[in-house]
Amino acid sequence: MFLIQDLGGIAGGFYFPSIPATLSAVIDPFGQRELTGSAARILAHELGHSLSLAHVPCTPEGNLMAAGCDSQDRTRLTATQAQAARQQARRGQPFGS
Numbered sequence: 001m002f003l004i005q006d007l008g009g010i011a012g013g014f015y016f017p018s019i020p021a022t023l024s025a026v027i028d029p030f031g032q033r034e035l036t037g038s039a040a041r042i043l044a045h046e047l048g049h050s051l052s053l054a055h056v057p058c059t060p061e062g063n064l065m066a067a068g069c070d071s072q073d074r075t076r077l078t079a080t081q082a083q084a085a086r087q088q089a090r091r092g093q094p095f096g097s
């Protein structure tokens, strides 16, 4: 995982399965590495990719892996997603490696 000060506004983060690595912007303009709010959610989303989770559609109840959705709760995972992430974590390697 790499924390980048500024990704130039193109995105809040990326997961590159071919490396594999997660890049996440540190959004605080003063350089504080206190990840809160959207920065924390984006980092959690990218780490979700490293744990094998793919994007899911926007739903009224929201989901951490639903990208580009508006104001739903974007912190939750389904039981199936949590199970898949735990299974990938037990392998001891990021998804795609």
Ligand SMILES: [Zn+2]
Binding pocket: 045, 046, 049, 055, 067
């Ligand atoms: Zn994503």
